[in-house]
Amino acid sequence: MPWIKTIEAATVESEEIAAAQAGKDWVVLYAADGGFYASAVLCSHGQASLADGYLEDFLIECPLHQGTFDIRTGEPVDPPCTEPVRVYPTKVEDGFIYVEVEENET
Numbered sequence: 001m002p003w004i005k006t007i008e009a010a011t012v013e014s015e016e017i018a019a020a021q022a023g024k025d026w027v028v029l030y031a032a033d034g035g036f037y038a039s040a041v042l043c044s045h046g047q048a049s050l051a052d053g054y055l056e057d058f059l060i061e062c063p064l065h066q067g068t069f070d071i072r073t074g075e076p077v078d079p080p081c082t083e084p085v086r087v088y089p090t091k092v093e094d095g096f097i098y099v100e101v102e103e104n105e106t
C-alpha cells in the first residue's frame with residue numbers, strides 16, 4: 001500500500017489536530033503523546049468533522065454529540081458512537097507525515 005505525503009509534522013504538533021489530503025481522501029491528523037495518528041474525517045455517527053473535535057490524550061471527541069473514538073484504533077469509546085472510524089498508519093520522514101492508504105485511494 002502506498003504512503004502518501006501530507007503536511008509538516010511541526011504543524012500537527014503545534015495544532016494537535018489538522019486535516020490533510022491523503023490521496024483522494026482527506027484525513028485528520030493528530031499529535032498525541034509524541035506520536036502521530038490519522039483517521040477518517042467524518043464521524044461514524046453523523047455528519048460532523050472530527051477535525052473540529054477536541055483531543056484529550058488518545059480520545060477525539062466529536063463536536064456534534066460529544067461521542068469519542070480512540071485515535072489509535074478508531075474504536076468508539078463514548079456514546080452515541082457505536083461504529084468505529086477508519087484509522088491509517090502514519091510515519092514521519094523529512095519532517096512530513098506520511099499516511100498509508102489503499103492502492104485505489106491514491
Ligand code: FES
Nearest residue numbers: 043046062065067
Ligand atoms: S455526529 Fe459525531 S457523535 Fe454524533
